[in-house]
Amino acid sequence: MKLLLQIPTALIVVLILATWLASLRLVVLPPGSLKLKAMTALVYQGHGFRLIDSPLGMCGRRAYPAADCVAMNHLGKRVLLRMPFSQWLYDFTDPYPVSPTASVEETPLRNAIQ
Numbered sequence: 001m002k003l004l005l006q007i008p009t010a011l012i013v014v015l016i017l018a019t020w021l022a023s024l025r026l027v028v029l030p031p032g033s034l035k036l037k038a039m040t041a042l043v044y045q046g047h048g049f050r051l052i053d054s055p056l057g058m059c060g061r062r063a064y065p066a067a068d069c070v071a072m073n074h075l076g077k078r079v080l081l082r083m084p085f086s087q088w089l090y091d092f093t094d095p096y097p098v099s100p101t102a103s104v105e106e107t108p109l110r111n112a113i114q
Contacts, residue, residue, distance in 0.1 A: 025049045027075060028090040030056065036076060038085040043078040054093040 018024070025046030031038040049058055055075070
């Protein structure tokens with residue numbers, strides 16, 4: 001009985017370590033992307049991204065976002081798996097963050113906790 005519990009536990013630990021070491025991320029590319037078509041991509045070496053993220057969300061979190069944020073430039077070489085675009089995941093990534101001048105009442109809770 002103990003062996004039946006140890007195998008799934010070891011598998012989960014190995015998957016977590018592999019995700020951490022390879023820096024695997026789910027990146028959701030919107031339909032209006034210039035370089036890549038709309039998709040959800042599993043990428044490696046996504047150190048600048050959150051676990052589930054979008055290029056617009058990443059650029060919006062910078063202290064001084066550039067007008068020509070180049071977050072998608074390196075994604076084409078790092079894609080391991082291409083999946084269909086998911087609007088729900090894209091909305092989860094918060095691609096249009098609240099401006100720093102917004103009042104506290106307008107700030108969503110998930111953006112307030114960093």
